[in-house]
Each structure stands twice: as structure tokens, then as C-alpha cells.
Amino acid sequence: MSDLNREFEGKVVIVTGAAGGVGGETARLFADRGACVVAEDVKAGVVELEDYSDRIVTLTGDLSEETTATRAVELALRRFGRLDILINNAARIINKTVAEMSLEDWDSVLNVNLRGSFLHCREAMKVMMPARRGSIVNVGSYACQVAFPTIGAYAASKGAIAQLTRVLSLEGAQYGIRANVVAPGDIVTGILDDVMPNGRDFLAEHGKGSPIGRAAEPSEIAEVIAFAASDRASYMTGTVVMADGGYTAV
Ligand SMILES: NC(=O)c1ccc[n+]([C@@H]2O[C@H](COP(=O)([O-])OP(=O)(O)OC[C@H]3O[C@@H](n4cnc5c(N)ncnc54)[C@H](O)[C@@H]3O)[C@@H](O)[C@H]2O)c1
Numbered sequence: 001m002s003d004l005n006r007e008f009e010g011k012v013v014i015v016t017g018a019a020g021g022v023g024g025e026t027a028r029l030f031a032d033r034g035a036c037v038v039a040e041d042v043k044a045g046v047v048e049l050e051d052y053s054d055r056i057v058t059l060t061g062d063l064s065e066e067t068t069a070t071r072a073v074e075l076a077l078r079r080f081g082r083l084d085i086l087i088n089n090a091a092r093i094i095n096k097t098v099a100e101m102s103l104e105d106w107d108s109v110l111n112v113n114l115r116g117s118f119l120h121c122r123e124a125m126k127v128m129m130p131a132r133r134g135s136i137v138n139v140g141s142y143a144c145q146v147a148f149p150t151i152g153a154y155a156a157s158k159g160a161i162a163q164l165t166r167v168l169s170l171e172g173a174q175y176g177i178r179a180n181v182v183a184p185g186d187i188v189t190g191i192l193d194d195v196m197p198n199g200r201d202f203l204a205e206h207g208k209g210s211p212i213g214r215a216a217e218p219s220e221i222a223e224v225i226a227f228a229a230s231d232r233a234s235y236m237t238g239t240v241v242m243a244d245g246g247y248t249a250v
Contacts, residue, residue, distance in 0.1 A: 007230060009034030012080040014072050016063050016120060017090025019046040021189025022139065025222035026087055031055045033226070036080040040072050041090065063090050063116035073123040082131065085229045086124040088117040089139040091157075095150040095195045106153045113157035114164075121168055121179075129175045135229045136172075138165045139221075140183035142244040158183075162240050169238030178237040180228045185244030186215035210245030 013030045017023035018039035027039040031053040039049045040059040049056045057079050061068035076083045091113045094105045117138055128134030143155040144162045161181060168179035186207035192199025207215025224243045227233055242248050 007033045011035045011084040012076050012082050013085040014038045015087045016040045019043040021218040022221050023089045025218040029222045038076045064111035069119035069123045083127045086136045093154045098152045109153035114160050128177050132176045134177040136179040137225050137228045138181050140181040142185045142247050144183045145248050166238045181240040182225050183240050183242050184221045185247045188215050210247040212245035
């Protein structure tokens with residue numbers, strides 16, 4: 001039986017959106033299990049993760065900018081000497097119908113969720129291909145597969161992430177690089193804080209509609225992300241792993 005507490009010893013991981021619910025739990029989980037972590041977010045509060053573990057370094061920046069992705073990979077190489085795992089987790093949502101949505105709204109969601117993920121995948125692949133190893137986990141959503149009114153830009157970005165990941169898995173296989181999506185259902189986080197009052201209550205309530213009957217805690221999603229990223233998932237690539245309490249099974 002492998003020792004989970006040391007599972008990621010010697011590995012170097014980039015986690016985006018690490019000031020948030022799932023990203024924070026994921027960065028802490030990797031550090032707890034021995035990894036060195038570059039934790040990135042547009043929010044300056046991400047720096048607090050450095051107090052949690054001396055294996056975490058932080059980077060503040062807008063991940064939709066090309067330079068943020070290059071800085072993240074450079075930081076991993078400069079501080080830790082390698083890059084093994086990329087977790088593209090940052091995202092934003094704007095709740096408007098397609099008819100109401102401005103071009104600025106559309107671009108702001110697609111730029112973070114899709115462009116940011118693409119840029120980080122591209123910069124990571126440049127390092128992982130010559131190293132002939134790597135694991136990429138892109139965080140999707142049950143909105144990779146199902147639709148709700150008012151999430152047009154978000155759902156489009158998450159569907160595109162699933163396809164981007166399938167392509168990456170084909171391009172990476174010959175180099176020993178795996179790429180997968182973890183697609184959560186409702187998680188009690190602050191992701192809706194900018195778009196409605198009591199966003200956490202809304203997510204907790206909405207999660208009751210899943211067969212499991214509740215929303216997830218961020219730590220439950222971090223566990224699935226860690227598994228998909230780990231060598232325990234060595235035969236898994238190009239897939240979308242639903243972690244949605246059974247929502248899409250109905
Ligand atoms: N919470 C849910 O119900 C739910 C459901 C399905 C999927 N997800 C997915 O889970 C992932 C994590 O979301 P969460 O629920 O932890 O949300 P969260 O809002 O707590 O965390 C997202 C983080 O991304 C960061 N971010 C946003 N724009 C950025 C930018 N331009 N540059 C850098 N960082 C930026 C935010 O500052 C935030 O810290 C996302 O991919 C989200 O789509 C969440």
C-alpha cells in the first residue's frame with residue numbers, strides 16, 4: 001500500500017485559482033502530501049498560502065495574460081527545478097442570458113476559463129514534452145455536459161475545456177503526458193459572490209438536487225483532482241471525470 005502522505009514527494013505542481021475554495025484546498029493537499037507548489041491567483045490573498053507551508057510559493061497575476069502563464073512556469077523551474085503537474089482551476093461566471101450578455105461579459109468569462117487554461121497548458125507542455133512526463137488536470141464542471149439558463153459563456157468555456165483536454169491527451173501521450181478534466185457539480189465556495197448575494201447558500205441549496213442530495217465541500221473535489229493528477233491514474237487520459245454527486249447520471 002502506497003503512503004498517500006508522501007505521494008507527491010519530489011513533484012512540482014502549479015495550481016491556478018489558489019485563493020479560492022477548490023484551488024486553496026488543492027494547493028494545501030499537494031503540499032501536505034509532499035509536493036512543491038506554485039499557487040497562483042489574481043487575488044493578493046493567495047500569498048497567505050505561504051504561511052501554510054514552506055513548500056508553497058505564490059504568484060499574483062491575471063491568468064488570462066500570456067505573461068502570467070510564462071511567469072508561473074518560470075517560477076516553478078527557478079524555485080523547484082521542474083514541473084510535473086498543472087492544475088487549471090481558476091474560473092469565473094457571469095449569470096446572464098445570451099440575449100443580455102455583452103461582448104465584455106462574454107470575453108471576461110472566456111478569457112479566464114478558456115484562454116487562461118490554454119496559455120497555462122501551452123507553457124506547461126513546452127516543459128513537459130522534453131522532460132517526457134507530466135500530468136494536466138483541467139477543472140471543468142457538470143456544465144461540460146449539461147446546460148442551465150444564464151450560464152452561456154461559462155458552459156461554452158467548460159465544454160471547450162473538455163475538448164481542449166481531449167486534444168492535449170492525444171498530443172501528450174507519446175511524451176508520457178496525461179491530460180484529464182475533473183468536472184464538479186455544486187461546491188460550496190465563493191464563486192457566485194460577485195454575481196449574487198448569498199452565493200454559498202444558493203450552491204448548498206442547488207446541490208440538494210443531486211442524487212447524493214447535497215453540494216460538495218472543496219476538499220472532496222481536491223481529492224479527485226489529486227487522484228487524476230497522480231501516478232495512481234497512470235492509465236487515465238483524455239477523459240472527463242464527473243464529481244457531481246450523480247447529477248449527470250440521471
Ligand atoms: N463552486 C461550484 O459550484 C463549481 C461547480 C462546478 C465547477 N466549479 C469549478 O471549480 C473551479 C474552482 O472554483 P471555486 O468554486 O473554487 O471558485 P472560487 O471563486 O472560490 O475560486 C476561483 C478562483 O479563481 C480566481 N480567478 C478568477 N479570475 C482570475 C484571473 N483572471 N486570474 C487568476 N485567478 C483568477 C479567483 O480569484 C478565485 O480565487 C472552477 O474551475 C469552477 O468553474 C465550481
